[in-house]
Amino acid sequence: MSKVYSFRLSDDNPREAQAREVIEAWVEEGFSLRYVITEGLLRLLKSEVNQIDIEQVIDQIKSIAWEWRDNPKVDEKAQKERFVLSDTFVRGVKKSVQSGTRTM
Amino acid sequence: MSVLVLDAGNSIIKAKIARREDGELAFPHAIRPLTESEYQKISSKTTSTGNTKDYLKVNSKPYVIGESAERHGLLVQRSGTARYNRDYYGVLAAAAMKRLYGRGREISVFGSHPPGDVKCRDDRMQSVIGDWQIETIQGKANFQVTYANTFDEPVGGLMNVLLTEDGRHYQHMGVGEGRALVIDIGGFTTYFLAVNPGGVVDYSLARSVPLGIQSVIDDFEESFRANNLEAVIDTSNLPPARVRRAIATGIFEGGGKEYNCAADVEEAIILFLNCFADSYQRLAGGDLSWDTIILAGGGSALLYPSVKPILKHQNVILADGIDALHLANVRGGLKLWRLYEMLEVL
Numbered sequence: 001m002s003k004v005y006s007f008r009l010s011d012d013n014p015r016e017a018q019a020r021e022v023i024e025a026w027v028e029e030g031f032s033l034r035y036v037i038t039e040g041l042l043r044l045l046k047s048e049v050n051q052i053d054i055e056q057v058i059d060q061i062k063s064i065a066w067e068w069r070d071n072p073k074v075d076e077k078a079q080k081e082r083f084v085l086s087d088t089f090v091r092g093v094k095k096s097v098q099s100g101t102r103t104m
Numbered sequence: 105m106s107v108l109v110l111d112a113g114n115s116i117i118k119a120k121i122a123r124r125e126d127g128e129l130a131f132p133h134a135i136r137p138l139t140e141s142e143y144q145k146i147s148s149k150t151t152s153t154g155n156t157k158d159y160l161k162v163n164s165k166p167y168v169i170g171e172s173a174e175r176h177g178l179l180v181q182r183s184g185t186a187r188y189n190r191d192y193y194g195v196l197a198a199a200a201m202k203r204l205y206g207r208g209r210e211i212s213v214f215g216s217h218p219p220g221d222v223k224c225r226d227d228r229m230q231s232v233i234g235d236w237q238i239e240t241i242q243g244k245a246n247f248q249v250t251y252a253n254t255f256d257e258p259v260g261g262l263m264n265v266l267l268t269e270d271g272r273h274y275q276h277m278g279v280g281e282g283r284a285l286v287i288d289i290g291g292f293t294t295y296f297l298a299v300n301p302g303g304v305v306d307y308s309l310a311r312s313v314p315l316g317i318q319s320v321i322d323d324f325e326e327s328f329r330a331n332n333l334e335a336v337i338d339t340s341n342l343p344p345a346r347v348r349r350a351i352a353t354g355i356f357e358g359g360g361k362e363y364n365c366a367a368d369v370e371e372a373i374i375l376f377l378n379c380f381a382d383s384y385q386r387l388a389g390g391d392l393s394w395d396t397i398i399l400a401g402g403g404s405a406l407l408y409p410s411v412k413p414i415l416k417h418q419n420v421i422l423a424d425g426i427d428a429l430h431l432a433n434v435r436g437g438l439k440l441w442r443l444y445e446m447l448e449v450l
Binding site for chain 2: 027097100
């Protein structure tokens with residue numbers, strides 16, 4: 001069983017905008033959004049925070065993300081590199097793309 | 105813009121959109137034009153439950169598709185390139201749009217094609233591009249297909265194993281680290297596609313053989329008829345849905361009786377396996393050339409227990425769960441679409 005959670009992070013809210021930057025930076029580094037959110041929530045649970053709201057969650061994710069950035073572990077770095085699409089693969093995909101058809 | 109990924113196989117039509125719930129469908133490849141009076145008669149007497157979604161009007165022309173079409177007597181099922189026009193492939197695509205989206209909208213269609221049909225890509229894309237007015241008992245909807253493109257069927261299966269849902273990362277490094285072979289067993293054809301380390305498709309080994317689940321169905325029917333002459337004497341065509349169930353279970357249900365047909369199924373599968381083993385050795389070179397074998401296609405799901413021992417390979421993986429193997433190509437097609445979007449190559 002799985003459940004979908006969705007919410008928006010707005011540019012109008014400086015905290016949410018900053019959270020977006022952090023998420024995007026880490027997604028770009030190879031972490032999936034699901035991984036980042038899950039990791040953040042589990043750490044939140046460990047810190048025994050009972051009153052959870054979305055801003056707290058974002059704060060927690062931010063702090064974890066910055067912690068990762070400042071102190072990257074060797075295995076995490078290797079993990080990231082392992083799952084990033086190789087240049088050879090991307091070149092192969094680009095080469096194999098065929099032209100599509102559009103309506104006029 | 106929304107994208108509909110379509111795999112109009114010879115046996116089953118599969119489609120997927122980017123929605124987690126009710127975002128996928130599969131129905132038997134069967135289509136039959138109806139007369140206006142037939143359509144009116146059926147639509148006036150049915151409620152919006154059951155298989156009424158099989159009855160539809162596409163650009164004002166009435167059709168019945170899927171399981172309901174199979175029950176409408178003798179079908180002319182087009183295979184290969186003969187189906188790539190708006191009145192056939194287009195109607196099947198339109199039915200998939202209406203079922204998955206419900207309400208009309210502007211969409212793209214990303215359709216898979218057998219590697220051998222690459223020369224008919226333009227016909228396939230022209231079959232779906234443009235406006236579609238679709239009417240079912242549930243209501244009317246207008247769709248505009250403003251972009252169409254295609255991908256190789258076995259590549260869909262590969263991408264489903266290789267990529268994460270967003271198409272941006274590897275999810276299965278076992279495949280990426282060695283040389284893999286994708287075997288896609290479809291309705292009429294089995295494809296062999298080589299994949300180099302890193303997931304790069306090696307088109308120099310992209311071969312197909314005219315061998316699929318349909319040959320098992322045909323051989324089963326022949327054997328079943330020979331062994332049950334009295335039962336089939338008044339039946340020119342065995343109902344396809346019952347035949348599929350019989351092959352999966354070894355029991356044919358019909359006429360209020362159950363026929364144990366396990367021996368007929370076994371005989372039909374053995375004939376298939378002999379040809380499959382020969383093709384695997386001849387075209388793909390057997391087990392030793394590959395680090396991983398990926399099985400895809402609806403035929404692989406039905407025949408997996410029989411095919412796996414033939415391969416004798418220690419690392420055989422399915423392109424999806426056994427119950428969803430027939431959907432692997434469209435799921436992988438959506439991942440490939442996401443990757444194309446990221447690379448901005450569409």
